[in-house]
Amino acid sequence: MRKVLIGAAAASALLAGCQEGSRQYADESVDVELMEAAPAAPVMDAAASAPAGPNSGAAPVVAPSIAPSIAYAYRFGLELPAEAATSLMAKHEQACIAAGPAACQVIGSNSRRVGRDSVEAHLEMRGTPAYVARFRAALDGEAKGAGGRVAEQAVESEDLTRQLVDTEARMRAMETLRDRLQQLLATRSGPLEQLLQVERELARVQGELDATRSALTVMRTRVQTSKLDVSYRAAGQLAPDSAARPVVDALNSASYAFMSSLGVLILFIASVLPVLLVGVPLIWLLWRWRRTERARKAAEAARKKKAEGEPSA
Structure with a gap:
């Protein structure tokens, strides 16, 4: 009898708890529904996640292999004659456009010419691996055919897997x-x-x-595509490793020093010229006024002396 009473009391408490829980969940707001709408994280069975023992009889779980996803960027520096730098860049740009946007795309290009022999040009493209392979294979021959050489080349990669x-x-x-x-x-x-x-x-x-x-x-x-960064440089008719390079450097330094001194002189004249234009006339007027005053005072002194000397005569 005592056991029956204890069991009835326990059942009553359990029923009251369930009713209270149902009332609580009936009053939930949309925030709880949003949380329920969120994707649940996958839960793995403990038996499946545990490593298989030697006597378990289950085959070991092998993780699926994922092919690496690597982004490549190629950088080339060409040294060419001044006439061939811009023409070779235009040739590469036209070849990329002719290949079509599915194989190659021109991202940007620019060129700058200083004087007659100094040229700097830059071309940036993005192409498929097949197009990049063809471009790299033909680049050295194109540079030599234009009278230059490939002075710099580098490859950079980034794993995006x-x-x-x-x-x-x-x-x-x-x-x-x-x-x-x-x-x-x-x-x-x-x-x-x-x-x-x-x-x-x-x-x-x-x-x-x-x-x-x-x-x-x-x-x-x-x-899926690789970046191509090509620089075209032309520093003059003489090669950087020519025997006359020291003379050329000395002449360039001398001309730079002469132009620097001339620039300083021009700045000095420009700074002093307003002072001279205003100060010189003022100084001249002051000097003339003082001279006039001195002559007037001398004439008055002479007249006074002459007037004092006349009665005594």
């Missing part, structure tokens, strides 16, 4: 959350404030999803 995997996983999770929010908005008939809150959350998730999709597209483009 982890960033791509993380971004794709984030985008899938956000797409799931967006779909659940859309379903919740379509099937819910609640207060207007709760519906507006769901719409705001849906707009925020959609904006983040678009930004993530754009970042993923940029990273895939960097992996």
